[in-house]
Amino acid sequence: MRASARPWTNSANGSALLSGAMHELSVTESLLQVVLRHAGAGGAVRVVSVSVRIGALSDLVNEWMQRYFDYLSRGTIAEGARIRIERIPVTFRCDACGDHFPADPRSRETIRCPRCASEAMTLATGRECFVEGIEVV
Numbered sequence: 195m196r197a198s199a200r201p202w203t204n205s206a207n208g209s210a211l212l213s214g215a216m217h218e219l220s221v222t223e224s225l226l227q228v229v230l231r232h233a234g235a236g237g238a239v240r241v242v243s244v245s246v247r248i249g250a251l252s253d254l255v256n257e258w259m260q261r262y263f264d265y266l267s268r269g270t271i272a273e274g275a276r277i278r279i280e281r282i283p284v285t286f287r288c289d290a291c292g293d294h295f296p297a298d299p300r301s302r303e304t305i306r307c308p309r310c311a312s313e314a315m316t317l318a319t320g321r322e323c324f325v326e327g328i329e330v331v
Contacts, residue, residue: 218258221323225259225277226266228325233271238330241272245327249282249320251299284320288312 225246233241244263248254256279267273285296286305290312297305306313
């Protein structure tokens with residue numbers, strides 16, 4: 195099977211290979227716009243890599259993001275750049291005492307503050323998605 199010109203389709207019959215990966219397409223498109231704007235403003239000739247921080251609660255898949263970035267960046271100074279993804283762990287801030295602590299909201303256990311045992315909390319980290327840095331030449 196030949197590689198498709200569009201990373202989200204099967205070149206043999208044009209059928210979608212996504213199974214939910216379209217979210218990565220729109221996010222990656224936005225990231226590329228940020229990268230091109232800042233690299234261009236800085237007079238970059240070529241983007242080598244892009245460091246991205248993504249919260250652990252995000253369902254974004256690294257492989258799809260790189261695949262879409264490769265497709266969307268063709269013909270730009272970002273063509274061929276690698277995306278380096280760092281996952282940000284999930285943390286909460288206790289509304290009662292202000293303590294910050296890690297927890298897995300996907301577990302079936304009730305989340306309580308380890309300091310005061312309160313169940314009142316606010317998500318502090320884990321939903322982010324932003325460009326941390328751009329390596330250019």
